[in-house]
Amino acid sequence: MLIGELSTTKKLNEINYEMWDRKIQYLLNDKDLLEHMRVAKLLPSNKDRDGKPIDTTTVQYQESTMAYQDWSNRDHKACFTMLYCMHDDLIGEFEACLTAKDMWDKPRVRFG
Secondary structure, eight states: OOHHHHHHTSOBOSSOHHHHHHHHHHHHHHTTOGGGGTOOOOOOOSBOTTSOBOOTTSHHHHHHHHHHHHHHHHHHHHHHHHHHTBOHHHHHHHTTOSSHHHHHHHHHHHHO
């Protein structure tokens, strides 16, 4: 499947959600981004359970932060891919979603 086909003749509209849903899954899977439709991650906290600051200079914290940044970059790619495959009149409604998972769930509620 080419993104060109989804982005021109098969963009999400109010009547084709089920087919768009399947095709966008194939596209995101091909781009190794499908996991972002199922999981939303949070930036590692700089406070413990009691609200006290933690040491953010540890290797573990730095690795967690880097992993989150990598996930966030890929999540943005998934969002942009989905937005690119929506009709222009829908983009404004969905571009405010904070994660690809949110953007994935919102049309399902509206159209599914």
